[in-house]
Structures are given as structure tokens and as C-alpha cells.
Amino acid sequence: MAQLMEPTNLYAADFDRLVGRLDGAWSHFADARRAAFDRFNELGFPTTKHEEWRFTNLQPIVKTAFVPAEPGAAVTTDTIDHLAFAAIGGCRIVFVDGFYRSDLSNLADLPAGMRVLSLGEAADDALVCDHLGRYATTDDSLTALNTAFAADGVVVHVEKNVNVEQPIHVVYYSTAGDRPQVTHPRNLIVVETGGSATVIEHYASDETGDIFSNAVTEAVIADNAQLHHYLLEREHEQAFNVATLRVQQGRDSRLESHSILLGGGLVRNNIHVEMTGEGAHGLINGLYLPHGDQHMDNHMRVVHAAPHCDSRQYYKGILDGSSSGVFTGRIVVNEGAQKTDAVQSNTNLLLSNSARIDTKPQLEIYADDVKCTHGATTGQIDEKALFYLRSRGLSESAARGLLIYAFAHESIDRMKLEAVRGIIEKLLVHRLPQIELLEGLL
Amino acid sequence: MTTPLIEIKNLHASVDGQEILKGLDLTINAGEVHSIMGPNGSGKSTLANVLAGKEDYEVTDGSVVFHGKDLLDMDASERACEGLFLAFQYPVEIPGVSGMQFLRAAINAKREHHGLEELDAINVMKLFREKAKLVELDLDMLKRSVNEGFSGGEKKRNEIFQMAVLEPTFSVLDETDSGLDIDALRIVADGVNTMRDPERAFLVITHYQRLLNYIVPDFVHVLVDGRIVHSGGKELALELEDKGYAWVDDEAPAAAAK
Numbered sequence: 001m002a003q004l005m006e007p008t009n010l011y012a013a014d015f016d017r018l019v020g021r022l023d024g025a026w027s028h029f030a031d032a033r034r035a036a037f038d039r040f041n042e043l044g045f046p047t048t049k050h051e052e053w054r055f056t057n058l059q060p061i062v063k064t065a066f067v068p069a070e071p072g073a074a075v076t077t078d079t080i081d082h083l084a085f086a087a088i089g090g091c092r093i094v095f096v097d098g099f100y101r102s103d104l105s106n107l108a109d110l111p112a113g114m115r116v117l118s119l120g121e122a123a124d125d126a127l128v129c130d131h132l133g134r135y136a137t138t139d140d141s142l143t144a145l146n147t148a149f150a151a152d153g154v155v156v157h158v159e160k161n162v163n164v165e166q167p168i169h170v171v172y173y174s175t176a177g178d179r180p181q182v183t184h185p186r187n188l189i190v191v192e193t194g195g196s197a198t199v200i201e202h203y204a205s206d207e208t209g210d211i212f213s214n215a216v217t218e219a220v221i222a223d224n225a226q227l228h229h230y231l232l233e234r235e236h237e238q239a240f241n242v243a244t245l246r247v248q249q250g251r252d253s254r255l256e257s258h259s260i261l262l263g264g265g266l267v268r269n270n271i272h273v274e275m276t277g278e279g280a281h282g283l284i285n286g287l288y289l290p291h292g293d294q295h296m297d298n299h300m301r302v303v304h305a306a307p308h309c310d311s312r313q314y315y316k317g318i319l320d321g322s323s324s325g326v327f328t329g330r331i332v333v334n335e336g337a338q339k340t341d342a343v344q345s346n347t348n349l350l351l352s353n354s355a356r357i358d359t360k361p362q363l364e365i366y367a368d369d370v371k372c373t374h375g376a377t378t379g380q381i382d383e384k385a386l387f388y389l390r391s392r393g394l395s396e397s398a399a400r401g402l403l404i405y406a407f408a409h410e411s412i413d414r415m416k417l418e419a420v421r422g423i424i425e426k427l428l429v430h431r432l433p434q435i436e437l438l439e440g441l442l
Numbered sequence: 443m444t445t446p447l448i449e450i451k452n453l454h455a456s457v458d459g460q461e462i463l464k465g466l467d468l469t470i471n472a473g474e475v476h477s478i479m480g481p482n483g484s485g486k487s488t489l490a491n492v493l494a495g496k497e498d499y500e501v502t503d504g505s506v507v508f509h510g511k512d513l514l515d516m517d518a519s520e521r522a523c524e525g526l527f528l529a530f531q532y533p534v535e536i537p538g539v540s541g542m543q544f545l546r547a548a549i550n551a552k553r554e555h556h557g558l559e560e561l562d563a564i565n566v567m568k569l570f571r572e573k574a575k576l577v578e579l580d581l582d583m584l585k586r587s588v589n590e591g592f593s594g595g596e597k598k599r600n601e602i603f604q605m606a607v608l609e610p611t612f613s614v615l616d617e618t619d620s621g622l623d624i625d626a627l628r629i630v631a632d633g634v635n636t637m638r639d640p641e642r643a644f645l646v647i648t649h650y651q652r653l654l655n656y657i658v659p660d661f662v663h664v665l666v667d668g669r670i671v672h673s674g675g676k677e678l679a680l681e682l683e684d685k686g687y688a689w690v691d692d693e694a695p696a697a698a699a700k
């Protein structure tokens with residue numbers, strides 16, 4: 001596939017500067033970093049000729065002269081409080097322009113058996129040495145680019161049989177610089193055997209400025225462990241955001257991944273899950289709501305590498321204005337992964353004639369005793385339902401709002417964390433007509 | 443002379459370019475129950491939908507005055523807020539919207555239209571409880587998505603429940619009896635009978651005379667080919683049941699010539 005991509009020498013000087021700056025704590029990662037950078041240069045940015053990028057054109061990113069963001073932006077606790085929903089409670093770790101900010105974070109009340117660290121400060125932690133870069137392969141050029149520039153991010157470690165109910169809220173806040181800024185957040189989540197954790201990965205930004213966040217999160221869910229992961233994209237509507245979640249699931253483990261895409265101008269949401277232990281369960285739930293000129297590309301890949309695993313992918317899109325959406329979902333059932341039970345569903349609601357969705361559900365099955373279903377639907381608001389609501393006195397816009405809300409609600413209902421659900425509902429309602437009426441109903 | 447609650451004059455309506463209503467006249471006063479009977483395809487449901495404001499139907503001629511206002515000038519929402527209600531022949535399933543959310547929104551849309559304050563959650567629940575008894579509806583059903591997975595009878599009872607909650611002055615029941623067993627039919631009829639009062643009127647559209655044993659109309663009209671060809675008292679329904687619509691078809695030219 002390399003020949004389909006554009007070769008590049010981008011970022012060479014930036015890379016050398018980074019390598020010069022990083023201290024000895026990173027020495028264990030130096031070879032992997034160098035290899036990843038070479039790999040990126042070999043692959044270049046993918047173009048729309050690449051099958052996995054057919055509907056997402058990265059040229060706007062390629063053509064923008066992004067420079068690595070610098071630390072030290074003036075951001076107050078108020079700003080973060082305001083966007084980071086104090087109601088969620090729990091601990092919070094904040095990164096501004098990709099750099100850990102202890103002054104804005106609150107990690108005082110971490111429960112015993114759980115560690116939440118800045119990767120920049122814990123680069124030589126044993127956990128980091130063991131896991132970083134092991135799962136997110138550099139076949140994908142953007143992951144390679146992240147690996148080359150990985151310098152900070154969150155490390156979440158839950159020890160064996162420790163069940164943490166309170167969520168860890170990870171905030172990535174980008175400010176507007178004089179020049180276009182790129183950050184490469186790199187996160188590592190390890191939940192040991194029998195443990196459980198909830199992590200909210202939250203991207204937000206100032207109102208303006210050219211920013212590109214290219215994030216990679218590696219998550220390891222050991223045997224019988226659980227991870228509830230929420231991705232919340234709320235950057236401004238010119239921002240570029242590529243977020244990759246790469247999950248490794250052990251025996252009888254449980255993943256619940258929820259993505260809520262509201263912000264960003266060009267967004268790519270990669271969720272790649274590998275079920276390597278028997279009896280693993282994965283719920284991959286998502287809701288994307290582009291309007292205006294936003295483009296949101298969801299790229300799912302679930303690999304059933306062991307028998308008796310089940311996966312459920314439910315992605316819903318509500319597209320307005322001249323926005324566009326993409327759903328690519330692939331279920332791979334390896335040889336020997338018998339009794340796989342996989343469901344994949346993508347449903348879309350188009351609110352305008354100029355909105356566009358490209359959806360591509362795919363199955364790749366190499367075992368013979370499996371149950372896999374997939375499907376995609378795209379439609380508009382049901383006129384019959386609209387008339388029914390109006391015939392009871394609801395105005396056209398209120399009826400529309402209620403039907404859109406109802407469409408989205410199925411996704412929200414799957415989210416276990418009540419505080420998050422409440423917030424998502426509010427964010428969603430603010431996108432709809434007749435806000436007042438709907439707020440009264442929630 | 444009293445002002446009629448609703449006055450339909452020379453109503454012509456088409457759907458997809460085909461004329462269905464061909465000059466329908468009907469005047470209903472407050473306090474009255476009228477029934478419209480007629481064979482399949484005579485325009486019964488078209489009349490119901492045109493009155494409710496469904497945009498698929500084009501009114502090409504005629505007028506409808508409701509509470510002294512031009513009904514055809516209002517959109518479906520306004521008509522409902524002004525006191526018109528249609529009990530659907532085929533109530534629509536709305537996944538994701540609970541009956542409670544929906545009805546609360548409807549109640550408050552109507553109150554807002556009349557410049558009244560919003561009814562709060564407690565009073566809404568009180569109202570729901572009171573009206574649910576009327577149609578023997580389990581309130582838990584309101585927690586479910588509107589009409590989703592309801593049986594035919596449940597859907598129709600839910601329509602009558604909505605009518606009871608919204609307290610319209612003019613209700614059109616579009617074949618509410620079709621497919622109902624006798625118990626459900628009795629419940630639906632009881633709901634309507636309880637609501638009968640001098641301020642309200644009902645238009646009961648039915649294919650079968652059976653319903654009219656339970657909801658006794660003041661007037662019965664026979665609709666054939668888009669026009670009312672025969673009007674009479676409640677006895678007319680029995681006569682129709684005996685003789686069938688062929689009988690009025692024969693009478694039709696005479697009525698049309700009048």
C-alpha cells in the first residue's frame with residue numbers, strides 16, 4: 001500500500017529537536033521512536049486512494065505547516081472547570097497543548113490500587129516500559145507519527161482486583177497559537193486482572209486557531225477486567241482531530257467504548273479492538289453529530305482472535321448542513337475463533353439534503369461456527385411520526401427536535417455513567433431546535 | 443341561532459392528483475355526536491386527514507370554519523392547539539419517545555398556545571392517573587416508547603387516553619373500532635361517552651354499525667364517492683347494516699341531484 005501514499009520529509013527538524021530534548025527516561029523507547037518516524041516517512045500521509053481513507057481527505061492537514069505545540073499557555077482552572085463538568089466528580093488530569101499541567105489537575109483523591117500519571121513524568125515507569133507501543137502498530141502512518149512524537153499523555157494503571165467506580169477525567173485542551181499547532185497525545189491504560197476503571201478522554205479547545213490533535217490510546221484489559229472508555233470530541237469546528245483507541249482484551253474481559261463526536265472540523269475516530277482471550281465482551285457505541293462543514297469519520301475494527309467472544313458495534317449519526325460522515329466497520333473473525341457472536345449496526349439520520357454519509361460495514365470470517373450480523377441504514381425524519389406529533393399540538397420544530405433526540409437517545413441509554421449521560425443529553429439538546437421544550441422533558 | 447362548532451362547505455380534496463372529496467358539506471354543533479359511515483374508498487379517512495391538516499392532501503375547493511376561524515389556514519399543530527383531535531386509524535410507533543414525554547410536550551404546547559403556564563411534572567402525573575383510569579390504561583405503558591410494541595387494542599386505547607388528556611373540543615375518531623374485540627370496544631366507547639358534554643363534539647368515522655351501539659350518535663351520514671349522500675338519525679346506521687351500502691348507492695343520484 002505504500003505506493004498509494006505520498007512520501008514525505010515533513011517534521012524531520014521537529015523530530016530531531018524532540019529527540020534532543022527528551023531525557024534518559026525515554027531511552028528504552030528511542031529505537032521504537034526512530035523506527036516509527038522512519039515508518040511515517042516511508043508511508044506518508046494516506047490519500048483518498050488508500051481504501052481505509054477513501055472518504056477522508058487529509059490534504060488540509062498535509063498542506064498546513066503545523067509546528068509542535070509549546071508548553072506554558074496561560075489557561076486558568078476556571079476555563080477547565082467550565083468545560084470539564086465538575087458534576088462528573090472523580091479525579092481529573094489536564095493537558096494543555098499536549099503538556100501535563102499539574103496546576104489544573106486534581107489527582108489528590110485517587111483510590112488505593114490506582115495510579116494516574118503523566119507519561120512525560122513517568123516515561124521510565126515499569127508499566128510504560130512493558131506496554132508502550134506494544135499494541136498500536138505503526139502500519140498506520142498517523143499512529144507511526146504519534147509514536148515518533150509521543151512525549152506526554154496519561155498513564156492509568158489499575159491493580160489486580162481493584163474496582164474503581166469514580167471516573168478518571170482526562171482533558172486535552174488546545175489553545176490558539178500564532179502558528180498552526182500539532183499535538184500527539186499518547187495514553188496508556190492498563191487494567192490488571194479483575195480490575196475495573198472508567199476513563200473519559202475529552203478533547204476541547206479555544207474558539208479559534210489551527211490545531212491538529214493526533215492522539216493514540218493503548219488500552220490493555222487483562223483477564224476478567226473491565227474498562228469503560230468515553231471519548232468526547234468538543235474541539236472547535238475548524239480543528240483537526242485523529243484519535244485512535246487500540247484495545248487488547250484478555251479472557252472474560254469487558255470493554256465498553258462510547259464515542260460522542262460533536263466538535264472538530266475534520267475528525268477521524270479509530271477504534272481498533274483485539275479480543276485475544278476467550279469469552280471477552282466488547283460494546284462499541286458511538287454517536288456523531290456533524291453539522292455545518294464538519295466531517296466525521298468513524299473507523300472500527302474488531303478482531304475476534306479467540307473463541308466465545310462477543311462484540312456489539314452500534315454507531316449512530318445525525319448529519320445536518322453540508323456535513324459529511326463516514327462509518328467503516330470491520331469485524332474480523334480469525335480461524336479458531338469459534339462461537340463468535342458479533343453484531344454491527346450503523347444507522348444514520350440525514351437532516352439536510354446536502355449532508356452526506358458513506359457507510360461500509362464489512363465482515364471477514366475465517367471460522368465456521370460463528371454468528372455475525374451487520375447492517376447499515378440511512379434515512380430522514382419519519383414524516384408519519386412527525387405528523388403524529390404535530391397532530392397533538394407540537395410545533396413542527398419541536399416535533400423534529402423530539403424525533404432527533406429520540407434517535408440519539410438509544411446511544412445515550414447505553415452509557416452506564418449517569419453523570420456522563422446527563423451531560424451528553426444536555427450537549428445534544430443544545431444542538432436541537434426547541435431547546436427549552438426538550439430541556440423541560442429531560 | 444348557535445354558531446356551529448365546525449362547518450364544512452363544498453370541500454374538495456385530492457391526493458396525488460386524484461380527487462377524493464368532491465364537495466362535502468357537514469355542519470356540527472357543540473354537544474353533538476355525528477357518525478360518518480361509508481364503503482371502502484369513499485373518502486372517510488381522507489376527510490379525517492384533511493381536517494387534521496396532513497399536507498399530503500390538497501384542498502382544491504371549499505371551506506372549513508372551526509370555532510369561527512378558518513381551519514384550512516392553520517397547520518396541523520395549530521389545529522390541535524385550537525382544540526381539534528384526530529384518533530388515528532393506524533397510530534404511529536415512535537421509538538425513543540416515551541408516552542409521558544410526548545404527552546407532556548403536547549399538553550404544554552397547547553397551554554402555551556393559550557397563554558397558560560406550563561403544567562409541572564406533578565400535575566401532569568395527576569392528570570395522567572385520572573385519565574388512565576377512564577380507559578383502563580396501565581400507566582407503565584406511558585413509560586414505554588409511544589405505541590411501540592403495543593397491540594392493536596392498546597394502540598386504540600392509547601389514542602382515546604390522549605384524547606382524554608388533551609380535552610379537545612372536536613374529536614375525529616377514524617375507524618377507531620376496526621379490529622377491536624368487544625372489551626376494547628367498550629372501553630373506547632366509555633372513554634368517548636364520559637367526555638360527551640355540551641361544549642364538545644365528536645365525529646365518529648366507522649365502517650361498521652357495531653360501534654354505534656356503544657357510542658350513540660345524534661346524526662348519521664353516509665359518505666359515498668367523496669360526498670355525503672344521505673343523512674339521518676341513529677336509525678340510519680341500523681338500516682345500513684340491514685341493507686348494505688348498495689342501498690345508498692341506489693339512493694345516491696337522488697341525493698346528489700337535490
